Amino acid sequence: MASRIAIVTGASTGIGFETAIALRAAGFIVYAGARRVDKMEPLKQHGITVLSLDVTSEESMVSAVRLVEAAHGRVHLLVNNAGYGSYGSLEEVPLDEGRRQFEVNVMGLARMTQLVIPGxxxxxxxxxxxxxxxxxxxxxxxxxxxHGTKFAVEGMSDSLRLELGPHGIDVVIIEPSGTDSEWGTIAGEGLLMASGGGPYREQAHIVAAALASTSGTGHVLSTPARIVASTIVRAAMAKRPRTRYPVGRGAWSVLAMRRILPDRAFDTVFWNFYRRLAG
Incomplete structure (x- = not known):
């Protein structure tokens, strides 16, 4: 197991940070990548190699994968974790920001995947x-x-599983609920900047409060990032992994409710729940 090489993107905080540590503890040689290199300094204490990696930069992604392949021949495991949440009404969020959301959450994931597939x-x-x-x-x-980006990742991953399976490559989807990272707070702040003062302000304040409820230990929807990381390690080490792993507080129940309820009923139940979270 010590010879297995892993790259983890978005490793400066939260799920990516904890996943890098958990994979190293499981025996992987780990390369952790993110734009904020200073945030990853503590990872070095665990024997993890830190990379400057920007998934919106072709040069950065190619350089990172080439470095790892030059040192070890190939990558055994890629964890595509880099991403962020861009919220705001479709009317008010500039198209440039929408493109950036897809560039980070979808195109960066796709390019990193392209780079490791040949090996x-x-x-x-x-x-x-x-x-x-x-x-x-x-x-x-x-x-x-x-949500457009995350729906895209689901569809892309399912297609990849079929096309890469004959080549001995597994593709797994991790489906976390909210984690105790800065993600929800940052997403909520961005939402209020985009839509907190306009025609969608009432919705914006409710959704921002719900997003904040996923950030920080002890909040109603908050799951420790290390729990998600342990699920990722389980998926990485399984002889025959499941195709997808829902994980976190409320993940299974919310997904079950989505399967069972008609759209309009789900709309009502979910929106009422968000109102209660907002107080």
């Missing part, structure tokens, strides 16, 4: 783990751009 295909083995979200199965008002 995996040549070896007839490898695993790609894409961190999606329960937001790839459900939806929120003022979350069109974000």
């Amino acid at each position: 995996m295909r040549s070896a007839q083995s490898g695993r790609i783990i894409n961190v999606a979200s329960i937001g790839g199965k459900i939806y929120e008002p003022l979350g069109a751009w974000y």
Whole structure:
């Protein structure tokens, strides 16, 4: 196991940070990548190699993968975790921001995957783990751009599983609920900047409060990032992994409710729940 090489993107905080540590503890040689290199300094204490990695930069992605392949020949495991949540009404969020949301959450994931596939295909083995979200199965008002990206990751991953399976490459989807990271707070702040003072302000304040409820230990929808990380490690080490792993507080119940309820009924139940979260 010590010879297995892993790249984790978006490793400066939260799920990516904890996943890098958990994979190293499980025996992987880990390369952790993110734009905020200073945030990853503590990872070095665990024997993890830190990379400057921007998933919107072709040069950065190519350089990172080439560095790892030059040192070890190939990548055994890619964890596509880099991403963020862009919220706001579709009317008010500039198209440039919508494009950036897709560039980070979808195109960066796709390009990193492209770069590691040849080595995996040549070896007839490898695993790609894409961190999606329960937001790839459900939806929120003022979350069109974000949910659009996560729905895209779900569909892309399912297609990849079929096309890469004959080449010995597994593709796995992780579907977390809210985690105790800065993600929800940052997403809520962005939402209020985009739509907090206009015609969608009432919805914006409710959704921002709901997003904040996923940030920080002890909040109603908050799951420790290390729990998601342990699920990623389980998926990485399974002989025959499941195709998708919902994880976190409320993940299974929310997804079950989405399957069972008609759209209009789900709209009502979910929106009422958000109102209660907002107080």
